[in-house]
Amino acid sequence: MFNALAGLPRTVWLIGLISLVNDSASEMLYPLMPLYLASVLMSGPKVLGLIEGIAEATASLLKLFSGVIVDRTRRSKIWIVLGYGPASLGRPLIAFVSSWPWLLLIRFTDRVGKGLRTSPRDALLAASVRADQHGLVYGLHRAMDNAGSVIGPLIAALLLGMQMSLQDIFLWSALPSLLCLLLALMIREPEPARAADREHRFDWRLGDMPPVFRRYLLVMALFTLGNSSNMFLLLRAGEMGVKPAEIPLLWAAVSLVATVLSTPLSALSDRVGRVRMLMAGYLAYALFYLGMGMISHDGWVMFALFGFYGVFVAATEGVEKALVADIAPAGRRGTAFGWFNLTAGAFLLPASIVFGWLYEGFSPVVAFVWSGSCALLATVLLGVWVGPAKVKALRQQLLAAEQASSAVTVPSADTVPSVDTVPSAATAQSERDSKVSSPDGNLS
Numbered sequence: 001m002f003n004a005l006a007g008l009p010r011t012v013w014l015i016g017l018i019s020l021v022n023d024s025a026s027e028m029l030y031p032l033m034p035l036y037l038a039s040v041l042m043s044g045p046k047v048l049g050l051i052e053g054i055a056e057a058t059a060s061l062l063k064l065f066s067g068v069i070v071d072r073t074r075r076s077k078i079w080i081v082l083g084y085g086p087a088s089l090g091r092p093l094i095a096f097v098s099s100w101p102w103l104l105l106i107r108f109t110d111r112v113g114k115g116l117r118t119s120p121r122d123a124l125l126a127a128s129v130r131a132d133q134h135g136l137v138y139g140l141h142r143a144m145d146n147a148g149s150v151i152g153p154l155i156a157a158l159l160l161g162m163q164m165s166l167q168d169i170f171l172w173s174a175l176p177s178l179l180c181l182l183l184a185l186m187i188r189e190p191e192p193a194r195a196a197d198r199e200h201r202f203d204w205r206l207g208d209m210p211p212v213f214r215r216y217l218l219v220m221a222l223f224t225l226g227n228s229s230n231m232f233l234l235l236r237a238g239e240m241g242v243k244p245a246e247i248p249l250l251w252a253a254v255s256l257v258a259t260v261l262s263t264p265l266s267a268l269s270d271r272v273g274r275v276r277m278l279m280a281g282y283l284a285y286a287l288f289y290l291g292m293g294m295i296s297h298d299g300w301v302m303f304a305l306f307g308f309y310g311v312f313v314a315a316t317e318g319v320e321k322a323l324v325a326d327i328a329p330a331g332r333r334g335t336a337f338g339w340f341n342l343t344a345g346a347f348l349l350p351a352s353i354v355f356g357w358l359y360e361g362f363s364p365v366v367a368f369v370w371s372g373s374c375a376l377l378a379t380v381l382l383g384v385w386v387g388p389a390k391v392k393a394l395r396q397q398l399l400a401a402e403q404a405s406s407a408v409t410v411p412s413a414d415t416v417p418s419v420d421t422v423p424s425a426a427t428a429q430s431e432r433d434s435k436v437s438s439p440d441g442n443l444s
Contacts, residue, residue, distance in 0.1 A: 001267055004136055009128050011188060012137055015080075015121060016144035018183045022084070023148025025176035027255065028156045029091060032166055032248070047100050050353065055107040060345025062115025067123065067338025068202050071331065076120035081184045083117025086110055088177035095167035118341055123334040124189055126325040131395075132270055134325045138318035139266020146262060146313070149255030153248035160245050206339065212394045213327050213336065215385040217343045219378050220320070223282060224347035226289075226374025228355035233292065233309070236364060240297055250306050257310025258317070266318035273388045274323040279379050281315035286375035288312060293368030327394050330402055 066079050090109040097103050129137050159169050206214050234247055242250060269277040288309045295301060321337070328336030358367035 001136070001264065004133065004267075005140065005263070008133075008137065008140070011128050012125060012140065014183065014187055015125060016141050018080075018084075018180050019141060019145040020148040020151075021176050021183065022087070022180045023145050024151040024155070025091065025148075025173045025180075026087075027149040027152030027251070029094070029152075029170060029173055032156060032169065050356075051100065051104045051107055054104065054349060055111040058108055059111035059115035059118070060342040060348075062112060063119045063341035063345065064335075064338035066116050067119030067334040067336070067341070070120045070123050070334035075189070076124040076334075077184075077187045077189050079120040080117045080124070080187060081181070083113045083115075083120075084177070084181045084184050086113035088174065088181055091177055092171050092174040095170035119334055119337040122321055122324075122337040122341075124187075126333050126337075127190055131326065134322040135270040135274070135319060136263070136267040138321045138325075139263040139269075140318075142266065142314075142318040143259050143262035146255045146258040150252050150259055153252035153255070157245060157248040157252070160248070202335065208329075208332060209336065209339070210327060210329075210394055210398075212386060212390050213324075213339075216323065216327065216382075217339060219382045219385060220340065220343050221347050222381065223285075223375055223378035224344050225351050225354075226371035226378075227285070227348070228351040228371065229348065232352075232355055232359065232367075233306075236292055236368075237302060237306075239364075240295060240302060242302065250303065253303060254306050254310040254313065257307050258313040261311060261314035262318055265315045266322065269319045269322060273391075274319050274326065275382060275386055275388050275391060277315055277319045278323070279382055281312050281319070282375050282379040282382065284308065284312040284315065286372040286379070289368045289372040289375065293365040293372070323391070327391060327398075329398060 066083075070076050070079065086109045090106045090113075093106050094103060097106065125137055125141060126134065156169060159172075201208075203209075206217075230251075234251060237247060237250055238244070265277065288305060291305050291308075295305065321340070324336050324340045325333060355367050355371065358370055
């Protein structure tokens with residue numbers, strides 16, 4: 001695995017570094033939001049659910065738009081650069097808000113930037129490597145992203161321990177945000193694909209996408225309906241007696257576990273299959289949420305549960321995107337990532353509102369059992385509707401179609417078939433760096 005990591009293109013590592021720095025700034029503030037809402041803005045779980053749901057739903061709509069544009073223009077860098085602008089300007093302004101509607105506006109602006117950059121970034125990662133490296137690449141990206149999620153809460157805990165005010169911490173987040181913008185300007189993307197690949201129309205009914213992909217989106221919608229904002233986990237921890245200064249450390253523990261395990265678990269999906277890994281991750285999520293609903297006090301059990309949640313994050317975040325790259329036509333990957341991100345984000349609005357309503361209107365136990373039940377049902381449907389065999393058959397069809405349209409010679413058994421039959425500069429470099437046999441059935 002280490003040799004494969006060393007041979008990855010420069011673009012992959014640079015995108016990972018940008019995510020690390022950006023998440024250091026974002027996650028420095030993220031664990032403080034519930035505390036800021038409760039102690040400064042005097043708002044509760046319902047407002048928290050509304051803010052996070054609207055913010056993420058907005059980002060999701062823009063992820064679809066930017067994904068479609070990337071497929072038509074074959075240019076990702078400009079959208080990645082533009083995406084970091086709103087975050088650079090918005091986060092420090094949280095220090096000046098005096099009511100929750102202003103916080104909602106700032107979070108909305110921040111998510112606009114995320115919506116512009118996410119799908120282009122995901123499509124660029126897929127275009128930079130071979131198909132049998134998708135799990136490794138997305139796992140590495142999520143590992144570096146989660147490393148920033150470790151650094152950010154640790155900085156927040158340090159600053160809180162130094163008696164720095166919440167407003168001052170928000171102001172300091174401007175520095176890493178500006179650094180992300182500068183690093184994004186250094187990205188080099190492969191040459192655009194030939195013009196013939198652009199000749200397809202956007203279809204709101206997803207008629208241009210394989211049935212397996214559409215069923216995968218339905219499973220994602222169900223799972224996300226039970227996957228509300230992570231801020232509710234931090235709220236629950238605070239109610240169970242975890243001290244405010246320890247809450248960032250608790251979230252850092254999640255990110256640390258995810259950082260360590262994301263790359264190996266996602267790379268493992270290149271061999272054992274995406275669907276099997278996702279089913280294991282969804283089961284872990286269900287167990288975690290059921291445990292959070294039943295726990296009655298803080299202590300080592302609370303920290304163990306949050307560490308277990310990090311295993312779920314590591315086993316799913318990179319693998320979900322690798323599966324999208326596997327089952328989407330090569331010329332429409334940007335659109336496919338747009339639909340995936342739209343589905344995952346748009347359902348956060350009802351998920352966060354429903355969870356907040358159940359949490360405050362009934363009890364935390366009811367809310368957490370609801371989320372765990374959604375995850376269990378999604379696990380079953382993923383195995384039935386998507387399934388390893390269905391993904392394997394689709395991959396073979398997509399590869400055959402790409403080879404036929406490009407009129408290239410079919411590779412011999414001892415060579416690696418590329419997802420993009422007309423290799424870009426980045427994939428050509430990757431092929432020079434490493435040659436591995438293609439595990440035909442292991443992309444499921």
